[in-house]
Amino acid sequence: MGEGGPILEPDATHTAWSEAVKPVVRNGVMSTSRGDRGDSSPASPLHQPGRMQPYRALAYLALAGMAGIGLLIAVSRDFSLFNLLPPAGIVMLAGVGALAVRRLFAVSAATISAQRQLVDAGFQAADAIVILRGKNGKLIQANAIAERVSGFSARELGRSDIWRARFPGNDFDAEQRIEAAALETGQPVFREAAWIARNGDRRIIRWSNVAVRYDSDAPSLLLKIGLDITELRRHELSLLRNETYLRLAHRIAKLCHWHWQPDEPGDLIEPDRRKGRFVYSDEARDIFGYEPDDLPGYGDEFALMIIHPEERDGVFAQYKSFRSSRGDSYSIEYRAIHRSGRVLYIRETAEWILDDDGVAMQIVGTFQDVTELRGSERSLKLAQTELQRSLRMSGLCHWSWHLSLDSVDGLPGVYHSSGETADLLGLDPEDVELNDEDWHKQVVHPDDSVSSWEKYQGFIKGSDTHFVHEYRILSRHRGIRYVKSICEKTIDAHGRTVQIAGALQDITEQRQREMELVRAKNAAEVANRTKTEFLANMSHELRTPLNAIIGFSQVIHDQHFGDAPERYAAYAGDIYKSGKLLLQLIGDILDMSKLEAGKVELFEEIIDIRTVAEDCVRMMQSRADEGAVKIEQNWERGLPALFADGRAVAQVLLNVLSNAVKFSPPGRSVHLTGRIGDSGDLLVVIRDNGIGMSAEAMQSLFSAFHQADASISRRYGGTGLGLAITKRLMELHGGSIDLSSEPGQGTRVLLRFPHNRVRAPAPSGRIGRH
Secondary structure, eight states, X not given: OBTTBOBOOHHHHHHHHHHHOOOOOSXXXXXXXXXXXXXXXXXXXXXXXXXXXXXXXXXXXXXXXXXXXXXXXXXHOOOGGGTTSXXXXXHHHHHHHHHHHHHHHHHHHHHHHHHHHHHHHHHHHOSSEEEEEOTTSOEEEEOHHHHHHHSSOHHHHXXXXXXXXXXXXXXXXXXXXXXXXXXXXXXXXXXXXXXXXXTSOEEEEEEEEEEEBSSTTSOOEEEEEEEEOHHHHHHHHHHHHHHHHHHHHHHHHTEEEEEEEESSTTSOOOGXXXXXXXXXXXXXXXXXXXXXXXXXXXXXXXXXXXXXXGGHHHHHHHHHHHHHSTTOEEEEEEEEEOTTSOEEEEEEXXXXXXXXTSOEEEEEEEEEEOHHHHHHHHHHHHHHHHHHHHXXXXXXXXXXXXXXXXXXXXXXXXXXXXXXXXXXXXXXXXHHTXXXXXXHHHTBOHHHHHHHHHHHHHHHHSSOSEEEEEEEEXXXXXXXXXXXXXXXXXXXXXXXXXXXXXXXXXXXXXXHHHHHHHHHHHXXXXXXHHHXXXXXXXXXXXXXXXXXXXXXXXXXXXXXXSSXXXXXXXXXXXXXXXXXXXXXXXXXXXXXXXXXXXXXXXXXXXXXXXXXXXHHHHHHHHHHHHTTOEEEEEEOTTOEEEEEOHHHHHHHHHHHHHHHHHTSOTTOEEXXXXXXXXXXXXXXXXXXXXXXXXXXXXTTTTSTTOOSOHHHHHHHOOOSOHHHHHHHHHHHTTOEEEEEEETTTEEEEEEEEOGGGEEEEOSOOOOSOO
């Protein structure tokens, strides 16, 4: 090894190059194997004319020297070595030696020629780019691979401009520095660089640069051997890209993979014996918050560290079953604890990998963080529940019909309806699955069936994509229901209807409210008319006592009859009665107005219902005597007290007694009784044998400002507010008033005070008829 590189003598040259190239020989000269194009590359330095002349001269010189030595020894006889030889023998010996040297030279020349051919052949046959360049950069030799990869001939590559253009950018300068370093140090220098072919293809070449010499006096040459690693780098880049994509996919999917790593490469896969450990990918850090190396290498320890305490027993059992059943696999989900303490939902899978003989080669598995997935599922389920609740509360159900494109009418198609359809509409499941025509025949109300079907058919065959109509259905379990049907069509690019979807809404309650509003409107109109009639009647009722008061007071004031004190006193009594009647009329009106406005307050106390009733009877006695009507009482012994407003109860009793006395012909009786009912309520019954009422008149008897017969008030007097006020006062006490009557048979009124207002028995226990 010299400073300028190794001296490659023929044998050494053969040995070194045969390691790098495989020979192809042409006439003992290194050529570029371009056939007979005649543009062969420069001759190899190992086979140049004149290189063999020094060897021949040396051989002849050696032969002449040996002959001269032989003659000298023969003449002088000074050397003892040759004392036994005669001069002729010595000359003969010299001749023999000369012949031997010449023979040796011929053999060596043949060997050198063969070695040169071998080296030249190896230069061309190498499965790599082989280029030999002089120290001045001049191309000496290039093999066929160099020509094929570059697209240039060896002669063209010898041109400096073409050679320079093979290296992009500043790569040529860098390559020159590498070549200079190889020539200077005599050591191989390697470099990977781009090499541009004639067609512009960019190849990646790994160059090995080494300096070589053929003898100590010859200048160093640069041997460049290049391996085309373009495909290798492409595969490496593709592999790197795939690995990057895989890691990215793992991160996106929150997936971590793991496998069993034995302590020694040849060890069997036996986790139970713990000759190895589980190894986790880097994504474990993202999932669990721990570095992969910090996670336990064995399943049970991993479960103790990561898995939620409530899930561990099940996971332990799964791990044990998996270890004992070779060739099995599993997929489980459990809760885990992140390093930060938050709860994760993990899906774990594992699998044994066996060879053809059933021997375990590996255990592989994955962890996937499905926390967000489970959260989304819960959110979706909650949203579905809320949607179903909203649909149910709004009385909505939906359906869809995907028409078949294989038939003219789209039948049979695929029909789907929401699960709550039958429940919402009170139908059986088989009713919901009916086709449209059978639906209209069997479910739609007969009065609506034909018109609804015609409208629906018009929508199906028409151009409208939206349709709304209402009809009634006969619900098996809920009677007649009103439904609103909303339909939409989906039309494809060819104008064909491919889907019809819709919703059914139970609008029965809406229709009932609308009907109630209509009834209320009608009632309001009736009430308005009644109020008008009432006011007209009241004007008469108010004018009558007012006229009496004004008339009698005018007579008294003017002393119209002169000095007649007794007569004027009678007029004063009439004025008093008219004033009381007027006050009663106005009081009824004010009481009704306060009741309708909800401004009546009860002043409740413990009262004796019998005592209150007897006081009312005494107040009505004079009117009963005037009408020759008898009032009879019959009270249950030991009747309990009542917690109520005494004034309001007295007003109720007076209103009912007043009507009973007023509408009873002379000589009839009014019966007043009181007792405790079976449910503990206090019952007060007022029954008369008067004129009675028809069923039609009783329907609006308790309405405000309503009179069953306006002529009655004109005949018997009164405002017609008494029973309306009575009903409202009873309702304020939580009680009720029930009335039954027939024309000419009298009327029976039942006042019911609830049992929660009944108190301990009253002190007085009288019973009997009065």
